Amino acid sequence: IAGITQAPTSQILAAGRRMTLRCTQDMRHNAMYWYRQDLGLGLRLIHYSNTAGTTGKGEVPDGYSVSRANTDDFPLTLASAVPSQTSVYFCASSDGSGNEQFFGPGTRLTVL
Amino acid sequence: SQQGEEDPQALSIQEGENATMNCSYKTSINNLQWYRQNSGRGLVHLILIRSNEREKHSGRLRVTLDTSKKSSSLLITASRAADTASYFCATDAWDNYGQNFVFGPGTRLSVLP
Numbered sequence: 001i002a003g004i005t006q007a008p009t010s011q012i013l014a015a016g017r018r019m020t021l022r023c024t025q026d027m028r029h030n031a032m033y034w035y036r037q038d039l040g041l042g043l044r045l046i047h048y049s050n051t052a053g054t055t056g057k058g059e060v061p062d063g064y065s066v067s068r069a070n071t072d073d074f075p076l077t078l079a080s081a082v083p084s085q086t087s088v089y090f091c092a093s094s095d096g097s098g099n100e101q102f103f104g105p106g107t108r109l110t111v112l
Numbered sequence: 113s114q115q116g117e118e119d120p121q122a123l124s125i126q127e128g129e130n131a132t133m134n135c136s137y138k139t140s141i142n143n144l145q146w147y148r149q150n151s152g153r154g155l156v157h158l159i160l161i162r163s164n165e166r167e168k169h170s171g172r173l174r175v176t177l178d179t180s181k182k183s184s185s186l187l188i189t190a191s192r193a194a195d196t197a198s199y200f201c202a203t204d205a206w207d208n209y210g211q212n213f214v215f216g217p218g219t220r221l222s223v224l225p
Contacts, residue, residue: 021210033213042200042217059214090154100145101213103154103201 002026003100005106006091013111015080021107030096031075034058034066035085037106043090049074052097081111087101118216119156120200124223131188133219135201136181145202146186149218155200158186191223 004025008050013019025032035043035058045058049068063085065077074093078085088108092101118135125131135144143162147155161168161177161184168175174187188195198218205214 037216038216043215045213045215048213092155100157100160101147101155103156105154106152 004091004093004102006089006107008107009105010108011110013078015082015111016080019078019079019081019109021078021089021091021109023074023076023104025074025093025102026070026072027095027102028071029091029093029102030071031094033092033094033101034064034067034074034076035090035092036060036085037090038087046076046089046095082111083111085109086111118199118219120219121217122220122222124222124224126190127191127193130193131191131195131221131223133186133221134198135184135186137184137201137203138182139205141179141203141205143204144175145213146173146175146184147200147202147215149198149200151197153179158199180190188221191221193223193225196221196223 007022011072033048034046037043044060046060046064047058047066049055052068052071056067068074074107090106091104095099129224138214141163143160145160146158149155159175161175172189177184198220200215200218202213202215
């Protein structure tokens with residue numbers, strides 16, 4: 001793989017179910033980010049990690065959790081999905097220090 | 113609340129014209145970045161300007177930063193139909209967990225042939 005990948009591409013999920021969105025990068029970037037994008041609201045940061053083993057809360061962290069066990073992977077988990085979590089989710093990475101972010105192709109999630 | 117806010121929300125111009133988009137933010141920053149997003153795709157980085165810089169160029173792109181007004185502008189010269197996309201500014205902020213970024217809602221640019 002080259003760059004940053006996300007899986008699945010899209011998912012329809014029943015409310016109350018647990019879901020993990022996967023994100024993997026092969027650029028050895030220290031920092032990784034999860035955003036959700038909703039029409040008219042741009043991208044909102046959910047959680048981020050500046051290095052393996054550390055995570056931080058973004059603007060809209062409620063209902064989501066993340067882990068950063070290694071440099072390459074940064075999964076996002078919805079413990080009990082709700083319809084308001086219907087969105088397009090983007091994962092991104094950067095080599096830190098405020099440099100440019102590289103974005104994955106996104107996961108379109110629908111919670112019914 | 114969001115750090116960056118772009119205006120206009122939407123802009124429609126003819127091919128060959130220049131397009132100017134503005135971004136305002138609320139707190140002190142280390143740098144400001146502009147990104148582009150084609151419909152349904154991930155964002156692509158265009159240019160980064162640091163807080164101690166006032167202007168930066170990259171091809172047909174020109175970015176200015178006025179930290180006293182907490183604002184930035186992105187100018188695309190001699191626009192092309194392929195420039196049709198949404199453009200976002202992103203500002204950084206530091207908290208107890210480290211550095212993170214906040215994106216504005218974006219400007220939708222349509223370049224008509």
